[in-house]
Amino acid sequence: QPGTIVFDAGNALNPNLVVIRIEIAELNFRVGSNLLRLVIASQVCDIDREAIGANRRDRPQPGLEVDVENWDDHFNTNVRGGFFCAQAVAPKMIERRFGRVVFISSQSGLIGIPGQPVYCASKGAIINLVRTLGVEWATYGITVNSVAPTFVETNLTRARLEQPEFRAFVLGKIPRGELATPEDIGHAVVYLASDEAGMVNCATLPVDGGWTAW
Secondary structure (H helix, E strand, O other): OOEEEEEEEOOOOOOOOEEEEEEEOOOOHHHHHHHHHHHHHHOOOOOOEEEEOOOOOOOOOOHHHOOHHHHHHHHHHHHHHHHHHHHHHHHHHHHHOOEEEEEEOOHHHOOOOOOOHHHHHHHHHHHHHHHHHHHHHHHHOEEEEEEEEOOEOOOOOHHHHOOHHHHHHHHHHOOOOOOEOHHHHHHHHHHHOOHHHOOOOOOEEEEOOOHHHO
16 A cells, blocks of 8 residues: 555644644655645645655664665655655645645754764755745745644654763753754644735744754
8 A cells, every 4th residue: 555645624723724644664766646636636625735744763873874776765755755745735735825844854954963964964955945846836826834843753753862972962062952843844834824924924933942043
């Protein structure tokens, strides 16, 4: 089974929201974008606000040790996957002359983190992609932005954050002295997807407790 579509009706941030989660068993950006096109073609719901959080488990490697597989895995998921999902929903947004596209980038796209050149490069690519698509689609009433979180303890980061030395490094970089939560990221996404953010375009909003201000 290449992938599944899951509909979640309402959540704590917005009870009127229908969240479409596309779960892909194997790393294949075409599967994700094709499933999204299937949702649009079925007319089961209108998509005028899209948050793109394509991500994969990070494989930290110093620059001299990076292999082609690691590079391709990051860029296929973070950049290609995100771009083609945005491309899939854009035509209907253009037709309605309204849309909000919010990518999940990372503070790693704004700064350099030793041992993570590929992850930093892929997230930096998203930030520039946001600028370009935002400029292209603005005339249709569409905004394109991204949220750049600091470290959040999830299934993808927990193993590294359980290492005392690495956790101390991370917390020492965040002036606030604590990790972000999924809710912190969600509130930022809800704002950028709102009507009130109509003049916010091509921007990246750090949710990093101040890390990128050093």
